[in-house]
Amino acid sequence: MRKGIWQEFDGYKEIADEIELSFEAGKERSFDRQLADQYLGRLHPKELKLRVVDVIEETPSTKTLRLAPVDALLPPFLAGQYIPLFAEIDGIRTSRPYSISSQPKQTGFYDITVRRVPDGLVSNFLMDQVKVGDLLDSAGPQGNFNFNPLYHDRHMVCFAGGSGITPFMSMIREIVECGLDREVTLIYGNRHLDDVIFHPELESIAQRFDNITFIPVIEKPAKTYSGACGFINAALIQEVLGDMQDKTFFLCGPQGMYDFCLPELESLGVAKRKIRKEMYGPPVDICDYPGWPSGINPDKNFQVTILDGKTIPVNAGTPLLVSLEKEGIVPPSICRSGECSMCRVKVLSGKVFQPAGTPVRKSDTRFGYVHSCVSYPLEDLEIML
């Protein structure tokens, strides 16, 4: 074809003039990237350095760490969101998510409230080693466990278990301190009375504010205890709420609480769309999880070979992500609950167990990708990071 036949098209002259003009008027845009990066850095920083400015003992097994920014403003967050905390402990680089328990309008610091998990790597480090003045690495707040004004009811019913109180603490503090027009019924389960985190503060808030109701539920109470006991069940929910209309339900706690409470809510006729759950880490004992193949012992050893990389020993009962981190291989991770897909790896050969319902994209499943934070080796594997 002849070059530039469009020069013969009707209207070419005008377009040519316009092009010439735009060459002269053109604007240099090379700063755009910097501007955007700066802005996004204030919203979703990839790295956020925090200094421990206070350590507050909440219960014998729980501490609040008050974290102030080192060289930047703290990014805004929605009550209910968490931050990933990075740490290097005994030579292992890893991270764990912690919900922010302070309220979002309090922009000077983030509180995180940590409960000791027996044999837990990071919780024990945070409880025992970290002191005022220490620096911690984090990243911008994340997560979708927040009140959504577009479709959530103004009456929130919150079920917390143990350290699962933290996101609700942030929400309740925001509501009372900012005078928001919302109502909360908090039903908070714990094993013993002295495990109840924020007990005095919650009681005092409930006394002072009509729109906040606080019901502690103690699984194993002392004989003299007169409050609600046992598990959070349908009868209790019914008694506290009366009817289920115009309420949105929020759950945050250990897997056992979901397994028990969700059917109870269903039996009360609460629609699925009215229930929000925070995923709170991998199942504590994967071998008890529905679908785990019988006959595979959690201690069983396998090998994982990484494409173009090394071969490492793993065992069946440990999430693949954790085994990789132990060997100095650190795939990015944020939620460590199977939700965010950051830790996605491709399994080239071999089988893993991934709990049913893990939100993996359909085509990822089809091409062998798994979320390594909730994937457990059932055979020798070959993977691609």
Next chain:
Amino acid sequence: MDYDVVVIGAGNGGLTASATLARKGQKVLLLERHNIPGGCATSFCRGRFEFEVALHQLSGLGTPEKPGPLRMTLGSLGVMENLEFVEIQDLYSVYMPDGFTTCLKPDKNQTIAELKEKFPHEKEAIDNFFDLVYTYANDMIGAFIFRDPEPSRDKYPNLYRYALRNAKEVLDDYFKDPLLKTVISVYWGYLGVSTDQLSFAYLAMLLFQYIEFKPFHVKGGSQALSNAILNVFLTAGGRARFNCGAKRILVEDNQVIGVETDQGDTIETRYVVANISPMETYTNLVGKDLIPNNTLQEMNSRILSNSAFTMFIGFDCEPDELNIRESTNFLMASTDISRSLHDRMGRVDIQDELMVMSCYDISDPTFSPPGTCQINLVTLKYGDPWLTIPPGQYHEAKFRCAESMLKRTEKIFPNIRKHIEEIDIGTPLTHMRYLGHPAGAVYGFESRTKDSFFFQPGNRSPVDGLTFAGGWVGDQGFEPTLRSGVSAAKSILRQMNS
């Protein structure tokens, strides 16, 4: 040499470039900042839903009996066996605030009949307009697709007359009814410039393509497409590194010699495919000093396109309970097709802009889990104004805009709010963050008539070994960007052989 070619960015263009090169025996490394391939062509999960990010209607695929250009491209890449395409049964519906609606079908005669029924006073004009669209498209195909060595005004009269006219002028010439003009031109929303600046050629080709080759979607969404192409690439021996961006392109004596990653290592190579913007490539990766002035001037003469504000909504019921009957719905607030429509994209707030609502479950009932459905509700917005919102007010702005969008949608589909199970919202800042493109632009440079097909600079760069792929150096959209990667790969293979 570590690799024959390094491809920067795993968007549509980067993926097809990588796959084509690897299948031709080249040693290729694909670098992607994000942890997943696709760029715009991706999805994410919330609750029980997997939300589609970008794809509303795939163009240019065609049926097996009457294949379009995209089917041939994907076929030659060997990805078709891993994909299941779903034909969308409607072209689009338009909803007006006064209750007017019309649903057009991807069939010329049915579309003309429907328009004539709704606009009996414009019967003749409708026939004439579609004649023009079709003869224009045939001229274009004859001259440019089949590369006629001797094109002339006699052979292609409508090409010569209409290729450089803007769409609004042509619509004004043909029609009187402003509503009809609005209905026929809603596809400007897929191109990002309002009809007064849009080239008629683009509007005509888009209508022609969607009607002749039918609109499609793909099972598993656009992520399935991205994953399938990546899979072909890996199977052919290609290597991909995710969570690893390119930081610099190293150049010596005007020749690419390597790429430095943001993890700090350097990869030797003599060829790079950049599936990212020329701005990012020239100013941040190569360095402006090494780029001739006229190239920079050309780049600066173009205007960055809009970004988008998108709501992803999952419902706990089937579409018919929401009264959603068609896949692709344009929700319009007025019959204004003038410049002011375009200006609205420069405001943060949402009031009366064009909105597209796609419900994938209509054509593919397996798209969302049984008993549920999802919509993707999008409007075009420039990115810059979002950078003026104080970060502390970002969430509030996001919810405020989403509320306006939902209110407008509710007027037409009153049941939607009470069935919402999941919502996520993407703002122009979300696009900046995930794509890394300046101003969160989702359509590359704006495609005004002066930037159309004929005047685009093409995929070559002044640096030896550096070639572009994707929407920044050609037309936007799935079909053009997927094909652009193949062209970039072929261009590199030619350079290697010469």
